Amino acid sequence: MTALKKESGDALLDEMLSLGRAAKAASAKLAQAPREKKDLALRAMAAEIRAQAGKILAANERDMKAAGEKGLSAALLDRLLLDEQRIEAMAKGLEDIAELPDPIGRSLGAWDRPNGLKIERVAVPLGVIGIIYESRPNVTADAAGLCLKSGNAAVLRGGSESAHSAVAILDCLQEGLCAAGLPKASVQRLPTTDRAAVGIMLGMTEYIDVIIPRGGKGLIERIANESRIPVLKHLDGICHTYVDAEADPEMARAIVLNAKMRRTGICGATETLLIDRPALKFAKPILDDLIKAGCELRGDAEIQALDKRVEAAGAQDWDTEYLDAILSVKVVNGVAEAIEHIERHSSHHTEAIITANPQTAARFLNEIDSGIVIWNSSTQFADGGEFGMGAEIGISTGKLHARGPVGAEQLTSYKYIVRGSGQVRP
Structure with missing residues (x-):
């Protein structure tokens, strides 16, 4: 069972770096995982979410009670709420992602040069994606599923309001990974709701390749200002x-x-x-x-x-x-x-x-x-599921790398593969 912790100082830094190393190692294995294994994990995750619906609802009830005591607005409470229909939607979303074509290994272009070199541009994972989001607990499943499908490891940091819900969901996701023989560290969450952990995360350039924030304007601005890692922005929706x-x-x-x-x-x-x-x-x-x-x-x-x-x-x-x-x-x-x-x-x-x-x-x-x-x-x-993407991590309002709904295909980069037959450059 994943535990909620409150730590600070060197102990937290050590734990964060350990998390980063595990994510990086997992991402290397995910990048080579065949579609069949990734899809098996996604379907196992969905099955586990359905099987553990009672536990997820109980955890969400704790979050809802605490949020009500804090005086959150009706709209924010609605974002936080899980019910049987929304839990089923999470599970179905993972199954929908499994049905999508594998975005990794796609040929994005190929051509021959006059000297006989054959050049091909091929889709590859981004690596480790850090996702920082606020109160919607379903993002835990959506983000993990999309990262897995695109061969990326995910490090998740949900809002404190949804912490118990996110833990219950994450347990199901990691059970699904293990059932498919994939590393449990393919999907992790920060070990604490302490804001200091976010500051450490934003500087983990050795282990995290991209940060995707999803939340209010204040959250996005803080991350954009503090991150030493490239940020795929999901700004407010005016x-x-x-x-x-x-x-x-x-x-x-x-x-x-x-x-x-x-x-x-x-x-x-x-x-x-x-x-x-x-x-x-x-x-x-x-x-x-x-x-x-x-x-x-x-x-x-x-x-x-x-x-x-x-x-x-x-x-x-x-x-x-x-x-x-x-x-x-x-x-x-x-x-x-x-x-x-x-x-x-x-x-x-x-x-x-x-x-x-x-x-x-x-x-x-x-x-x-x-x-x-x-x-x-x-x-x-304006939703990735409605666009036929299975799900989305967010709507990118920037112009670099991805724009609009960010689904599995948008969580890829590319590399050039050059095949020769003995050519040397004059």
């Missing part, structure tokens, strides 16, 4: 939905309500609604739907004039990821002003346009500089 003058009114109602209220605490939830001025004639039912669903609206003067229940939006609202049943609403003059607003305030995560005009949609899709852009659908589809 996502926008723009309702164009030529949108179908009923489609707009359904999409906006879903984009905001399906799950308010996920990074793909819409946080700002932009409405084309001519679309105000059919905007009132959209606002009614949101308020009826329990959403607090903060709008500009025109939106307030349309509905007296709307609070006044402040300058900070356009730059806020609420992760709650709160939505900022603004009137714009056409798609050009919508694009301008999004480029100024977006975190470059996910943006959507609702319109029946393909030319307007094309301009929006082409000019918006975000990881995901959507036409006539909900921003809540």
Whole structure:
């Protein structure tokens, strides 16, 4: 059984370095593991999660009780909560990852040189991936599964709120690894919830190849500032939905309500609604739907004039990821002003346009500089599982290495294999 510990000083440093050495050794074995063995481990992990569902739920109940006593918001509690359906989704997600093609060993390109050299670019694992995330315990399984499929070892650091849940899940994952004959150290978690361990982790350049943070803006900024290891950023999700003058009114109602209220605490939830001025004639039912669903609206003067229940939006609202049943609403003059607003305030995560005009949609899709852009659908589809990736570690909002949903394929690098027949360079 994995134990929760509280340590500091040299003892913690020694334990972290031991963890790093074990991860590095495991990654070398995973890089050579055949698909069959990796997939066997993934399916064994899924079976163990199902078998230990009661233990996972009991651990989650401890986390939920502690979080409630701390006064966490309803949206954050929803992110933390596990139930039978979500546990089954974790298990199914691991099985879905097993069904994906093996991303390792793929030929990414091959060509012959005039001197007879044959050159091939081949996909390889990144190595050891450190993943730092906050309250969602299902990330433990998703991250481990994707790292395993792509031949990488994983070092996980979940939030203190989900510590007991993460331990219970990790036990199942490591049982699955052992059942398939793969190193238990292929998936590890930090030995403590002490923040000092994160500081040590960010300097373990000898053992960790990439850091992937998944959480709030404060977490991401700290890691980006302190890490000596390359960081694949998952920034906050300040996502926008723009309702164009030529949108179908009923489609707009359904999409906006879903984009905001399906799950308010996920990074793909819409946080700002932009409405084309001519679309105000059919905007009132959209606002009614949101308020009826329990959403607090903060709008500009025109939106307030349309509905007296709307609070006044402040300058900070356009730059806020609420992760709650709160939505900022603004009137714009056409798609050009919508694009301008999004480029100024977006975190470059996910943006959507609702319109029946393909030319307007094309301009929006082409000019918006975000990881995901959507036409006539909900921003809540910003999810690796919905993209057919099996699962995701996060949505990368940067531009280097990977962008958008980060699945197994995005957790690879490549090397060049050169085959000769005795050539020497003149």
